[in-house]
Structure formats: C-alpha cells, structure tokens
Amino acid sequence: MEIAIQASGLIRKFGSLTAVDKLDLQITKGSIYGFLGPNGSGKTTCIRLLTGLLSANAGTIEVLGLSLPGETEKLRRLIGYMTQKFSLYDDLTIEENLRFIAKIYGINGHRQKSRIENLLSVYSLEEKRRQLARSLSGGQKQRLALAAATIHEPQLLFLDEPTSAVDPENRRDFWEKLFDLSDSGTTVLVSTHYMDEAERCHRLAILANGVKRADGTPQELMESMDATVVEISGDGLRQLKQALIQNPDIISAAQQGVRLRTLIRKSISDPVTWLQQQAELKLQNRDLRVVRPSLEDVFVTSTGNFLL
Amino acid sequence: MSIISRISAITFKEFKQLSRDRLTFGMVVMIPLIQLLLFGYAINTNVRNIPAGLLDEAQTFQSRSITQAILATQVVDFTVSYQSVKAAEQSITDGEVRAVLILPRDLDQRIVATQNNGATGDLTRQALGQWIVDGSDTIVAGAIRSLRSMPLNELSPGNALPPPPTFEVALYFNPEQRTAVNIVPGLLAIILTMTMILFTSTAIVRERERGNLELLITTPVHSLELMLGKIIPYILIGLIQMTIILGLGRLVFNVPIIGELTQIVLVTMLFIAASLTLGLIISTIAQTQLQAMQMTVFILLPSILLSGFMFPYEGMPKAAQWISEALPTTHFIRMIRGVVLRGASIQNLQNDALFLILFTVIGLLIATMKFKKRLD
Numbered sequence: 001m002e003i004a005i006q007a008s009g010l011i012r013k014f015g016s017l018t019a020v021d022k023l024d025l026q027i028t029k030g031s032i033y034g035f036l037g038p039n040g041s042g043k044t045t046c047i048r049l050l051t052g053l054l055s056a057n058a059g060t061i062e063v064l065g066l067s068l069p070g071e072t073e074k075l076r077r078l079i080g081y082m083t084q085k086f087s088l089y090d091d092l093t094i095e096e097n098l099r100f101i102a103k104i105y106g107i108n109g110h111r112q113k114s115r116i117e118n119l120l121s122v123y124s125l126e127e128k129r130r131q132l133a134r135s136l137s138g139g140q141k142q143r144l145a146l147a148a149a150t151i152h153e154p155q156l157l158f159l160d161e162p163t164s165a166v167d168p169e170n171r172r173d174f175w176e177k178l179f180d181l182s183d184s185g186t187t188v189l190v191s192t193h194y195m196d197e198a199e200r201c202h203r204l205a206i207l208a209n210g211v212k213r214a215d216g217t218p219q220e221l222m223e224s225m226d227a228t229v230v231e232i233s234g235d236g237l238r239q240l241k242q243a244l245i246q247n248p249d250i251i252s253a254a255q256q257g258v259r260l261r262t263l264i265r266k267s268i269s270d271p272v273t274w275l276q277q278q279a280e281l282k283l284q285n286r287d288l289r290v291v292r293p294s295l296e297d298v299f300v301t302s303t304g305n306f307l308l
Numbered sequence: 309m310s311i312i313s314r315i316s317a318i319t320f321k322e323f324k325q326l327s328r329d330r331l332t333f334g335m336v337v338m339i340p341l342i343q344l345l346l347f348g349y350a351i352n353t354n355v356r357n358i359p360a361g362l363l364d365e366a367q368t369f370q371s372r373s374i375t376q377a378i379l380a381t382q383v384v385d386f387t388v389s390y391q392s393v394k395a396a397e398q399s400i401t402d403g404e405v406r407a408v409l410i411l412p413r414d415l416d417q418r419i420v421a422t423q424n425n426g427a428t429g430d431l432t433r434q435a436l437g438q439w440i441v442d443g444s445d446t447i448v449a450g451a452i453r454s455l456r457s458m459p460l461n462e463l464s465p466g467n468a469l470p471p472p473p474t475f476e477v478a479l480y481f482n483p484e485q486r487t488a489v490n491i492v493p494g495l496l497a498i499i500l501t502m503t504m505i506l507f508t509s510t511a512i513v514r515e516r517e518r519g520n521l522e523l524l525i526t527t528p529v530h531s532l533e534l535m536l537g538k539i540i541p542y543i544l545i546g547l548i549q550m551t552i553i554l555g556l557g558r559l560v561f562n563v564p565i566i567g568e569l570t571q572i573v574l575v576t577m578l579f580i581a582a583s584l585t586l587g588l589i590i591s592t593i594a595q596t597q598l599q600a601m602q603m604t605v606f607i608l609l610p611s612i613l614l615s616g617f618m619f620p621y622e623g624m625p626k627a628a629q630w631i632s633e634a635l636p637t638t639h640f641i642r643m644i645r646g647v648v649l650r651g652a653s654i655q656n657l658q659n660d661a662l663f664l665i666l667f668t669v670i671g672l673l674i675a676t677m678k679f680k681k682r683l684d
C-alpha cells in the first residue's frame with residue numbers, strides 16, 4: 001500500500017508547552033484518517049506541521065513523497081486545507097471566493113468556469129452563488145470551504161474540525177461528500193472531537209495532551225480496548241457513581257439515561273462478579289451487564305477521563 | 309503567465325473588498341477633502357490682527373497718529389489700553405494680549421530729535437516707543453518684529469525720505485506670499501503618507517487577524533505576488549487622492565499648477581510606491597491592526613514635522629536633517645513643490661526621484677523576505 005503521510009518523532013513546543021509530543025504517523029493513500037481528541041490536544045498543531053505551516057522542533061515528515069520543510073512549496077499544489085476557523089473572505093460572494101482561489105491555483109478560463117459550476121452543484125451552493133460569505137449559515141460556509149479546498153483536485157485533503165459549526169443532518173451529508181472524495185482516490189485527514197464522526201474514519205489516532213494514545217481502525221480500537229464495559233441499572237445512580245469512581249480499578253462511570261456505564265480495567269477477569277463482591281457498593285439487587293464497547297469508551301480509557 | 313494571473317487575482321479581490329467597505333472607501337475621499345479645507349484655511353503663517361494692548365503715556369496728537377499708522381498695517385489689533393506698565397505686563401502674562409505698545413511721555417521730544425538727527429545726518433536715533441512681546445510663539449514675535457522699523461512718513465509730511473533699502477527683493481512663484489500655495493502641495497505629501505501607509509500596513513495584518521492568511525499561505529501564491537497584488541489597488545487610490553487635493557487646491561485656494569500633469573503623476577506615483585512598501589514592511593512586522601496603526605503614527609509624526617512641510621529643511625539642526633533625508637515624504641515634498649509650483653521636471657530632481665525608487669525596491673525586497681509563508 002502506498003503511503004501518503006509518514007511522520008516520526010514529531011515534536012512541536014510553544015514555549016514550555018509541548019503541543020505535539022513524539023508523534024509517529026503513517027497514513028495510507030486513499031484512506032480517511034481521523035484525529036480524535038479534546039480541545040487543546042494538538043490536532044490543529046499536527047495538521048499545521050503536516051502542511052508545512054509550522055516547523056517541527058524535532059522529527060521527520062514526508063508527505064506525498066516530499067520531505068518537509070525542504071519541499072513545502074512543491075507540496076502546496078498537491079494538498080487542500082480546510083482550516084478550523086472559516087478562512088475565506090467574508091466580504092466576497094461564494095462565486096468570488098471560488099474564483100479567487102481558482103486563480104491562485106492557476107486555474108483559468110474555461111477550466112475555471114466548469115470547475116466552479118461543478119463545485120457549486122456538488123455542494124448545493126448554486127442558489128447562493130451571489131451571496132456574501134458573511135451571510136451564509138454554518139453548513140453553507142463549511143461546504144464553501146470544502147469546495148475551495150478541493151478546487152484544484154488535491155491528492156491530499158486536510159480538514160480541521162470541519163463540522164464543528166454544523167447541524168447533524170449537514171454533518172451526515174458532509175461525510176457523504178468525504179466518502180465520495182475518498183472513493184475517487186483522495187486521501188483525507190480529518191480532525192474531530194465527535195465520536196460518531198471518528199467512527200466513520202477508516203483509521204484514527206486518539207490524541208490527548210499532544211500524545212498519541214491509540215491508533216487503529218475503530219473496530220480494532222474497540223476490540224483491543226484496555227477495559228470492560230459494564231452497565232449498571234437501578235435507583236440512586238448519582239451516589240453510586242461517586243462510590244464507584246473511588247475504586248482505582250474503575251476507570252470511569254458515566255450515567256446514560258437509567259444506566260451507569262462503568263469502565264473496569266482489563267486486569268479484572270470477571271468484572272460482574274468482581275463488582276458484586278465489592279461489599280461497600282451494595283450491588284446485589286442491581287442489574288449488571290457486560291456490553292460492547294463504543295468508541296467513546298475507547299476514548300475515555302485511552303485519554304484518562306478527559307472532558308470533551 | 310500564472311504570476312500575472314495570481315497578482316491580478318489578489319488585486320481584483322482587494323478592489324472588491326474595498327468597494328464593499330464603505331468606511332474605508334469614504335476615507336479615501338473624505339480625508340483629503342476635509343484635511344485640505346481644514347489645513348488650507350487654518351495654517352497661515354502670515355499672521356494678522358494679533359491682539360495687542362496699548363499704553364499711551366503721551367496722549368498727544370502724534371501718539372494717536374502712530375497708533376493709527378500701526379493699525380493700518382493690520383498686523384495687530386489694539387484691544388485693551390492700560391494706565392501702567394505693571395498692568396500691561398500682567399495682561400501679557402494672563403494671555404489677554406500677545407504684545408503691548410508703550411508710547412513714552414516724552415514721545416513728541418523724541419520725534420523732534422529724530423527729525424533733527426535725520427536732517428543733520430546723525431544716525432544715532434532713539435526709538436520712539438517700545439513693544440513688549442510674548443516671545444513664546446516665534447511666528448507672532450516675528451510679525452511684531454517686522455514693525456520695528458516701520459517708516460512713519462505721516463509724522464513729518466514733506467520731510468526727508470527714508471533711506472532706500474539695502475536690497476530689493478523679487479518674489480518669484482508666490483509673489484503675494486500666500487501660505488496656501490506652499491501648504492497644498494505639502495498637504496498632498498502628508499495625506500498620502502498617512503493614507504497609503506495606513507491602508508497597506510493594515511492590509512496583511514487584517515488577513516492574519518481574520519484567519520484568511522492561514523489559507524492563503526497554504527496555496528502556491530508567492531510572497532512577492534501577494535505584496536504586489538496588495539499594493540496595486542492603492543496606487544490608484546493614491547492618484548484619486550492626488551486629483552482631489554490638487555484640484556481642490558487649484559479651485560479653492562487658487563494654487564498655481566505650473567508643472568506638467570505627466571510630471572505630477574509620475575512624481576506622485578514614485579512616492580505612492582515608496583509609501584506603500586513602507587506600509588507593507590509594517591504589515592509584516594505588526595501582529596495586530598492596532599500595532600500597525602501605532603507604527604504608522606510613529607512614521608507619520610516625523611513625516612509631518614521634519615519633512616519640510618511645517619518648517620523649512622534648512623532651519624533644522626544636522627541630526628534632524630539626517631532623519632529628514634531618510635523619510636520618503638521629505639523627498640516627495642521637495643519634488644512636488646518643485647513640479648507644481650516651479651514647473652520643474654523629474655530630471656531637475658533626479659536625486660529625490662532616485663531615492664524614492666531605491667526605497668521602493670529595497671522596501672519591497674525586505675517586506676517579501678520578512679513575510680514568511682509560515683505561522684511561526
């Protein structure tokens with residue numbers, strides 16, 4: 001399999017803060033790769049390192065066979081980047097923004113026209129083409145940004161939290177577009193702090209405090225998780241939760257409706273029996289059940305109970 | 309080809325944004341308009357009607373004739389009279405008047421003595437009276453000083469004519485000595501300095517603040533293309549401002565425009581280019597628009613005070629002249645006054661033109677080198 005991004009030992013510091021710490025990455029061509037992590041975990045910094053916008057303090061980066069920072073300028077034409085913050089021009093219309101970006105990439109004349117028409121139709125922006133970007137909704141802005149990032153048909157697309165200002169329906173549509181792009185051979189690196197989004201990725205890395213905590217397909221991650229999930233039902237779950245999290249072998253306990261989702265370390269071989277044996281918890285009359293782990297459980301286990 | 313396409317893409321975008329930014333667009337027109345009217349009328353170094361006081365101890369026909377003769381010059385306007393020197397001095401301290409004329413008790417004897425001396429050729433004359441002047445404002449003081457040896461023919465009709473002046477002075481180019489003639493071309497320089505540097509100094513910083521730059525620097529656009537694309541629209545804006553200022557100067561203040569239009573445009577373009585590159589350099593250093601504005605003011609103040617706009621270059625101490633020579637505004641003021649008022653051409657002003665060209669080229673290189681297509 002061909003490699004799109006290869007990085008090893010990547011370190012980036014801001015003063016005394018290490019935003020990215022000894023990161024190793026390998027992303028295969030044509031895949032959708034996710035960065036999952038809470039705010040401040042280093043997702044944006046990672047993407048900026050991989051696009052050549054920031055220089056690394058240590059480590060090597062090779063993107064599409066070009067090594068950074070030396071060959072950054074060559075890389076520019078091959079990648080598209082959708083920034084976390086909307087970075088097109090608020091005081092230009094959709095069409096003017098796209099035309100501007102097209103010209104910057106040297107797409108002129110007939111090709112420019114057909115490319116823009118195509119993007120406007122793919123991203124359902126035809127009716128708004130003469131509207132200022134400032135007046136667009138979150139979903140429209142996001143589609144415009146994606147259209148602009150793909151106008152030159154890049155081989156590799158970086159998307160930094162592309163759906164953070166978008167409603168669920170728009171998010172689903174957006175992911176359909178990503179799968180289309182992936183289908184046509186584009187490699188996509190997308191950062192997110194949404195579990196359901198991460199679950200759609202072919203592979204993902206979980207980041208916390210600049211460190212990669214886990215890496216694999218969502219399936220692999222769930223299977224190889226270092227904890228068992230036990231759901232506990234009954235009354236007084238708030239108090240029970242407080243009691244549970246005192247135990248060092250319990251990683252976390254989170255209420256979900258009428259159940260308490262409890263993560264117990266893998267070192268406990270029979271967690272249901274073990275829980276019932278903990279006399280101070282008084283679990284005899286409650287319903288205890290081992291359930292399939294979700295990506296959120298993986299996330300909580302590997303990041304050590306970070307708040308999103 | 310793609311270079312030109314990218315530069316024009318940026319230029320076109322700037323124009324579009326500018327046309328939607330009413331405030332900035334308004335400033336392009338209103339700054340020159342208002343500043344010109346304001347300064348054109350307000351700055352006047354030919355001082356008239358300075359408020360003055362009178363202490364007439366003589367109270368004779370002669371003393372009243374002298375007072376009338378002084379009033380006729382329009383330099384001062386006697387608004388108060390006093391009974392004592394003490395009161396007169398207090399009045400100056402209080403700022404009530406700028407100067408006081410004291411005509412002594414023995415005025416008539418002094419006049420007679422003067423006339424006798426004049427007749428016998430004895431030149432050791434005694435002054436008739438005394439001016440006490442608030443010397444803090446040198447322009448006001450200078451105006452009063454010009455009254456020092458005013459001839460008083462009225463006092464001795466038919467008597468000996470005053471001695472002929474040592475020199476005759478022929479005033480070329482501004483015979484009526486109207487301040488506006490010199491001020492208007494200077495104002496063109498100051499207004500262009502202000503608006504050109506301000507517009508470009510915020511141009512790149514604004515994109516950084518709004519987050520546009522992060523996208524722009526991941527594209528293949530070259531730093532120099534970005535710089536050139538950003539300054540081209542403002543060259544046109546500078547020329548619009550030039551038209552407003554010189555046009556209005558001609559219409560309202562009757563400033564003679566002797567030089568050829570092509571020369572005026574050429575010289576102005578050189579200066580616009582230099583100012584724009586200066587703005588670009590600021591833009592690559594400043595992190596926020598506020599910082600960019602502060603740096604602009606830092607350049608603007610010496611440009612107003614040391615460029616020869618307010619005070620003649622020749623009167624400045626050496627150190628100030630060096631600073632002055634380093635400012636593009638100084639060279640432009642020399643050139644534009646030369647071209648507009650004296651009909652000089654760019655060949656006559658080669659050194660100044662050369663300075664502006666070099667300044668632009670070097671400035672553009674510095675800005676391009678300082679601008680990193682990186683975030684760190």
Ligand SMILES: Nc1ncnc2c1ncn2[C@@H]1O[C@H](COP(=O)(O)OP(=O)(O)O)[C@@H](O)[C@H]1O
Pocket residue numbers: 014017018019037038039040041042043044045046
């Ligand atoms: N330019 C910068 N200067 C200083 N600190 C920064 C800078 N950019 C990011 N950081 C810090 O690095 C850490 C990671 O930030 P970031 O990569 O933006 O995280 P994320 O995108 O996952 O929210 C944060 O603690 C942030 O404050």
Ligand SMILES: [Mg+2]
Pocket residue numbers: 040043044045084160161
């Ligand atoms: Mg981020």
